[in-house]
Amino acid sequence: NAGVTQTPKFRVLKTGQSMTLLCAQDMNHEYMYWYRQDPGMGLRLIHYSVGEGTTAKGEVPDGYNVSRLKKQNFLLGLESAAPSQTSVYFCASNRGLLAGGLIGELFFGEGSRLTVL
Amino acid sequence: DQQVKQNSPSLSVQEGRISILNCDYTNSMFDYFLWYKKYPAEGPTFLISISSIKDKNEDGRFTVFLNKSAKHLSLHIVPSQPGDSAVYFCAASASEETSGSRLTFGEGTQLTVNP
Numbered sequence: 602n603a604g605v606t607q608t609p610k611f612r613v614l615k616t617g618q619s620m621t622l623l624c625a626q627d628m629n630h631e632y633m634y635w636y637r638q639d640p641g642m643g644l645r646l647i648h649y650s651v652g653e654g655t656t657a658k659g660e661v662p663d664g665y666n667v668s669r670l671k672k673q674n675f676l677l678g679l680e681s682a683a684p685s686q687t688s689v690y691f692c693a694s695n696r697g698l699l700a701g702g703l704i705g706e707l708f709f710g711e712g713s714r715l716t717v718l
Numbered sequence: 719d720q721q722v723k724q725n726s727p728s729l730s731v732q733e734g735r736i737s738i739l740n741c742d743y744t745n746s747m748f749d750y751f752l753w754y755k756k757y758p759a760e761g762p763t764f765l766i767s768i769s770s771i772k773d774k775n776e777d778g779r780f781t782v783f784l785n786k787s788a789k790h791l792s793l794h795i796v797p798s799q800p801g802d803s804a805v806y807f808c809a810a811s812a813s814e815e816t817s818g819s820r821l822t823f824g825e826g827t828q829l830t831v832n833p
Contacts, residue, residue: 643823705752709761
């Protein structure tokens with residue numbers, strides 16, 4: 602049981618380049634999230650999804666796009682990378698209360714470290 | 719506007735002693751609070767949580783205390799073990815957010831337990 606898997610684990614981009622981070626979960630979770638972690642700032646929510654085909658903005662959505670075409674996958678895209686997007690990105694998922702999950706109990710991937718030069 | 723704040727970036731304790739990690743919040747809509755633990759090169763993992771209708775929740779060596787009037791919560795680890803050395807994140811959620819669990823995290827506190 603892999604849980605939440607993020608691809609790639611590391612990436613270096615030049616300013617203006619585009620890329621996509623892939624998150625895959627095998628727990629049949631309804632909800633998925635993308636967070637970024639920066640020194641001294643904790644984790645901040647970028648975008649999230651409450652089900653297949655849905656997406657919504659979080660706290661820091663600017664410069665990112667997301668898609669949830671399949672329930673198990675949540676993609677985070679950077680159309681034109683900027684140095685301010687240098688960060689560690691974490692994907693997370695959870696079941697939701699109606700499916701027996703606990704409030705706030707998210708399952709995180711190992712993270713993807715992105716550097717934009 | 720940091721709605722969840724952990725004022726201590728780091729904490730060092732001796733093995734066997736108590737570790738106390740603190741967290742303050744400002745948003746009165748928060749009514750569910752959690753602690754996550756993070757080891758290097760891994761994602762955060764859920765540790766313990768507490769609802770605002772309680773003032774204490776205990777799970778083995780870990781106890782979370784909530785003081786609603788002060789908007790303050792703390793995590794106690796007794797006894798502390800070297801394997802507890804990690805970054806601890808405080809997080810909060812508002813139950814009005816019925817769609818998913820959009821957590822607001824604090825900055826994290828690096829706990830080091832010395833043998």
